[in-house]
Amino acid sequence: MNIDFIYAHTTDSGITRINEALLVKDPCIPLLPLDFKYKNFVDNTHPNLPDSDFYVQSFLHVVTETVYQYPSTFISEKTWKPISSKRPFVIVGPIGSLKNLQNLGFKTFGDFWDESYDTIADPVLRMTEIVKIIENICGKTIDELQNICISMADILQYNSDLFLSEFKEKQIEKLKNEIILNLNR
């Protein structure tokens, strides 16, 4: 019994995510070499813990999700880290990532900066808008950022509470409901 399976590593395109290739084809600036490595800090705590020094010591979390130019949103543990660490974030991910989080009940930071990047389909333009937010944050002093953190405390606390307490139970309920719908279809 022969079945014509198609595998990414054997297709003529030779690329797993062809849409991401658009970024390389038409980059807005010269790209760093493929083998470029960079790290400007010393490890001192486990990076997967929400109270890791990395996360708490940083104001804005620039979450580079698993995928970027992709036909579906994709939430991984990368997005949960700032939420559980009570820090604001931007998501370098597929269009609609923030909207998806909002649909799950989380609040984002549209009162503090322009989140319209989440609606921009063009991958390079979307990235450009995200970098504008990072630039703006980098133009502020640490004191100013600490004050902004205090002013967004309600959102940060709300998101943390939701994720750590109700979220899992809500998702379990959702799963049960969808199973029942599936069985009754």
Place this chain on the structure above:
Amino acid sequence: MILKKNVIKILKSHYKFDAIFDLLKYDLDFNLLKQQLLSLRKESYESNYRFIFLHYDTEYYITQNSPGLTLLNLQRLLSKLDIPNYFCLILTNQEIGQSLKTLAETESTDDVPISHIVSVLHPPTYNMSGTAEVALSPDKINSKYISLNGVPRTHRRLLVSILKNKNLLDKGIVSYNSKT
């Protein structure tokens, strides 16, 4: 990927199934899945029997508008083995409804697409949602931003390239293509 016991228990309370198949394992060879499904294939199934598949890793898209290769291979396999879509269920963290509908029309004679349930209750999320609350501690902030990019991917390369070009790398905590 192995689902948490709690989630498996919920599935078991509603469905009958022999195995849960993580599609990531068959990325390079769907014939492995074929062998496993062949051994479980039956002439008929109880109404609540399901072949359950996990789809929590990235898909491979040749074009933005066509279904991903993992789902394409799965639908082709089910059709060839004569396993009805009705008795299959995919748990995923991605919106794949349209892809499954397209595949049912193009790769199957079934009236219905493979069912799917979008659930973010895969182990990384499940584990993190059980951690202890941290204090807000605004006074601990001493870095303007953080961006950790351990696994090199095109969008991460572009982001770090722009940050470097704008001399912003040292304003934050940044890694690229380096273990953190």
